[in-house]
Amino acid sequence: KDFSLTNEKDAHSSDNDENSERGNWSKKGDYLLSMVGYAVGLGNVWRFPYLTYQNGGGAFLIPYTLMLALAGLPLFFMECSLGQFASLGPVSVWRILPLFQGVGITMVIISAFVTIYYNVIIAYALYYLFASFQKVLPWSDCFSWADELCSKTRIVSDCNATWDGEIIRANSSFITSYNLTCINGTINYKPVQFPSEQYWNKVTLQRSSGLDETGSIVWYLALCLLLSWIIVAAALFKGIKSSGKVVYFTALFPYVILLILLVRGATLEGALDGIEYYIGSQSNITKLMEAEVWKDAATQIFYSLSVAWGGLVALSSYNKFHNNCYSDAILVCVTNCATSVFAGFAIFSILGHMAFVSKRPVSEVVDSGFDLAFVAYPEALSKLPVSPLWSFLFFFMLLLLGLDSQFASIETLTTTIQDISPKVMKKLRLPITLGLCAVLFLLGLICVTQAGIYWVNLIDHFCAGWGILISAVLEIIGIVYIYGGNRFIEDIEMMIGKKSCLFWMWWRMCWFFITPVLLMAILVWSLITFSRPTYGSVLYPAWGTAVGWCMIIFCVIWIPIVAIVKIVKAEGNLIQRIVSCCRPAANWGPYLQCHRGERYSHIVDSQKKKEHEIPTVTAIVY
Numbered sequence: 001k002d003f004s005l006t007n008e009k010d011a012h013s014s015d016n017d018e019n020s021e022r023g024n025w026s027k028k029g030d031y032l033l034s035m036v037g038y039a040v041g042l043g044n045v046w047r048f049p050y051l052t053y054q055n056g057g058g059a060f061l062i063p064y065t066l067m068l069a070l071a072g073l074p075l076f077f078m079e080c081s082l083g084q085f086a087s088l089g090p091v092s093v094w095r096i097l098p099l100f101q102g103v104g105i106t107m108v109i110i111s112a113f114v115t116i117y118y119n120v121i122i123a124y125a126l127y128y129l130f131a132s133f134q135k136v137l138p139w140s141d142c143f144s145w146a147d148e149l150c151s152k153t154r155i156v157s158d159c160n161a162t163w164d165g166e167i168i169r170a171n172s173s174f175i176t177s178y179n180l181t182c183i184n185g186t187i188n189y190k191p192v193q194f195p196s197e198q199y200w201n202k203v204t205l206q207r208s209s210g211l212d213e214t215g216s217i218v219w220y221l222a223l224c225l226l227l228s229w230i231i232v233a234a235a236l237f238k239g240i241k242s243s244g245k246v247v248y249f250t251a252l253f254p255y256v257i258l259l260i261l262l263v264r265g266a267t268l269e270g271a272l273d274g275i276e277y278y279i280g281s282q283s284n285i286t287k288l289m290e291a292e293v294w295k296d297a298a299t300q301i302f303y304s305l306s307v308a309w310g311g312l313v314a315l316s317s318y319n320k321f322h323n324n325c326y327s328d329a330i331l332v333c334v335t336n337c338a339t340s341v342f343a344g345f346a347i348f349s350i351l352g353h354m355a356f357v358s359k360r361p362v363s364e365v366v367d368s369g370f371d372l373a374f375v376a377y378p379e380a381l382s383k384l385p386v387s388p389l390w391s392f393l394f395f396f397m398l399l400l401l402g403l404d405s406q407f408a409s410i411e412t413l414t415t416t417i418q419d420i421s422p423k424v425m426k427k428l429r430l431p432i433t434l435g436l437c438a439v440l441f442l443l444g445l446i447c448v449t450q451a452g453i454y455w456v457n458l459i460d461h462f463c464a465g466w467g468i469l470i471s472a473v474l475e476i477i478g479i480v481y482i483y484g485g486n487r488f489i490e491d492i493e494m495m496i497g498k499k500s501c502l503f504w505m506w507w508r509m510c511w512f513f514i515t516p517v518l519l520m521a522i523l524v525w526s527l528i529t530f531s532r533p534t535y536g537s538v539l540y541p542a543w544g545t546a547v548g549w550c551m552i553i554f555c556v557i558w559i560p561i562v563a564i565v566k567i568v569k570a571e572g573n574l575i576q577r578i579v580s581c582c583r584p585a586a587n588w589g590p591y592l593q594c595h596r597g598e599r600y601s602h603i604v605d606s607q608k609k610k611e612h613e614i615p616t617v618t619a620i621v622y
Contacts, residue, residue, distance in 0.1 A: 014241070018320045019087055019591060021422060023240060025318050030244030032328060034315055037251035037404025039306050039336040042121065045401065046372045048304070049278060049344035051296050053366055056287030058279040061341070063288065063297035068337055071518045072301040074510035075472060077329040078479065079307060081492045083316030084325050087591035089415035090310030093317070095588040099581040100478040102562030106471050107310035108416050109555045113463040114309070115409045116440055117456045119232070120447040122402040123224035124374060125395050127204060130224075132391040139199035140382035146202075151192040153358065160186035196379035204374070208450040211458070211544040215450025222448045226441060232406055233437040237430050239414065240318050243407045250404040255339075257397040258346045264390065265349030274352020277362040278344050298522050303464070305336060308472035311408045314415040321595045324496050347377065354380035370453070373398060410436065454535055454544070461533040462548035467555040469523040473516065474559065480511045482582050494590070494597060 017024040025031040052060045086093050090108055094101035131138055142150035156172040159182035163170070167183070175182060201207045208215045235246040265271050272280075287293050306312065316325065348366075354376070355362040367376045381390045414433060418425040425432060447455045479488055489504055533540045533548065540548075563581070570577035589600035596603060 019318075022087055022418065022591070023318060024320055025240055025244055027244070028323070030240065030247070031315065031319060031323075032332065033247040033251040034240070034244060034404070034408060035312070035328070035332045036335050037247045038311050038315065038408035039304065039332055040251070040254075040339050040401065041304075041306075041405040042373070042398065042401055043300070043304055044336070044340045045343045045347065045398070046369055048300060048340035049347045050366060050372065051300055052341075052344055053278055053348070055290075055293040055296055056285065057277070057283035059283045059285045059287055060293065060297065061279075063294045064301065064337070067294070067298040067301040067518070068333060070510060070514050071298055072305045072307065073329065073333050074507060074515045075302075075307040075476065076305050076312065076333055077326065077507070078476065078488075078511065079312040080316045080325045080329050081488075081495070082479070083313035084319040084321070084323060085491050085495060085590065086588070087317050087319075087321070088313075089317055089419045090313045090412060091416050092419035093313055095585040097478045097483050097582065098566050098585055099482075099563050099578070100474060100559070101566070102559035103471050103474045103478065104310065105558040105562060106467060106555050107308060107313075108412060109558070110463050110467045110471070111310050111409050111412045112440070113459055113551065113555070115406060115413070116444045117447055117459045118402065118406055118409065119228050119440070120221075120225060120444055120452065120456055122228040122399060122406065123221055123448065124204065125398040125402060126224040126228060127221060128374065128378065129392060129395040129399060132388050132395060134388060137378075137382045137387050137391055138203070139196040139378055140387065142195050142198070146195065146198050149191065149193045150195055150198050152195060154360065155190040155192055156182065157188045157190045159183065159188065194375070194379050196382065197375045199378075200370075200374045205453050206450045207453060210538050211451055211454040211540055213451055214446075217445060217449050218452070221452070222445060225444055225448050228403075228406075229437045229441040231403060232410055233434055235403070235407055236410055236414070236433050239429060239433075240315075240411065243411060247404050247407065250400045250407075254397045254400045257393050257400075258339075258343055260393060261390070261397075262342075262346040262349060264384070265346060265353065268350065268353035268356075268384070270353040270356025271349040272352065273355060274348040274350070274362055275345060277352070277366065278348035279341075295522065295525055298518055301337075302472070302519075302522065303468070304340065305333060306405075306408075308468045308475060309409070309412070310416075311412045314412040315408055317415060321590060321592065322495055325492075326496055347372070350380045350384075351376065354383060357383050454538070454540070457535045458533055458540065458544060458548050459551065462552045463555060465552075466523065466526060467552050469519060469526065470556055470559075473519045473523060476511065476516050476519065480516070483584065485511050490599070494595070494599070 014023070014026070016026075025034075052058075052064075055063075082093055082096070083089075086095065088095070089104075091101065091104035094104045141152065156175065158169060158171045159175065160167050161170055161175055161180040161182055162168075163178070163180065170180070174180075204221070206215070206218050235243050265274075302308075319325065348362075351365050352362055355365045358365070365376055365380070366372075377394060378391060381387055381394060384390050410433075413436060414425070414429075417432060417436075446452065447459075449455075479485070485508065489507070493499060532545050566581045567574070567577045570580045572580065587603060589603050590596050593603075
């Protein structure tokens, strides 16, 4: 069935695998849940609901759905097909177009950067998870760690009131002394910070004044970071054979918790107000006339589906050759988007209750990112009966959402190592996985210092932004315009069977024109609207911005470097060399000979040729 070079087996493969050298998913469900876990991450919970509220409520679902169909799904389907067809990771798969192999390297380096700070966020969730095992949540009131600005309620500074038939401006002391009533819309409040905000900054992060003040390592966050890496390493010690089983829990249980939080939230006073702000009567169809709304929809879809990170190619490379990657792509994309909408109801119902209890408009308690996950939502949960239980469930959900995304990111790195040196990976998978996790843990220690949150935000701002967009643009241009979109469709049909021209019409429209144009528009827009990164009101120093640019340059510089190296190594004059590098490598095609058919029958099966020469050899790596 295949032509493996050795009878040695590692935990990554089994006798039932179609590809005995690289291994395959044990079950279709392992793959689908791994893909869902990879795509459905923290952004579905802490970014999408906020964007929906900010961009017209329910009206935002129109551009969001369109961007899913026009940009997200075409790229998702392309990457799944690419990985499955060649059974190779994000670097080696560029045998399809050697000139662009640097794009794969860029994807892997960006994934490495992201795993560093993403596990720090998981460490935050672990810390709050452990802090929830108390009768009284430590951020529910202004305890000993708080300063004079801490308050559970808003404090009136001054307002307009009626005094002896005249309207006067008076401070709170005067209003209280004479039992006056402030006129609506004239109240100024003192600047206060809620307990959850001060707990996040003063206790959890021990946040310094800025990137210039590194401070010391926050030891309990470092321990949580170590624990998160131990969990990741334990789940991946057998590669996809072990992670494929773990995701049955880490990918599915968050839905159970979301449902519990939604049911609990829907029974609370003020929940309807929160839902209306999210997707109800506040929906504003006129928002669709604003370009910013469409940009937000496209950006959210793009990052939510995790395209151009290399993970989709890596996970799909372990599929059996004739797996229906088309239906898988549709299923995972729809599940991801439905999860985002569903999570919004769970989040906004409880935020609506918080607004009701604190007598504030919903708009003042809604936030995104870290402030939603570690300030606004914990504050809301602290006001519920049996608050430690709800807090535990929420942070356990964040932990699981983060972990299964992290599993796929690390699998992207190990898959790359396996493609480069399959013989070494076969024998030393466990030590290599543990070593990789250890190195990434050490690199992440800068993110658990007192300035750690600034580093997390900096990496996210640069590496998880333009680098991914550049990779995506080059990926689709390279495959569709250089390798050939119609040729790629023929490759896909080798896996899923012949399809009609009508079937491919939509995909051709997207791949050849719509998707590249949209990605270019997002990239240009991002560059035009660039501003120096900030965290809250803290502006980054110039050297911090320079470090950010250095990180993104380090990620993308491999694209021209590898292209130049390939051209220099090719033969002929300059034009001939470039043309040669734009052709697929001689060993491009299905991994196993039995799947190559007539189209790829010219590929010399070097593995079969050498199998009687030596017991083990290193596989061909391009």
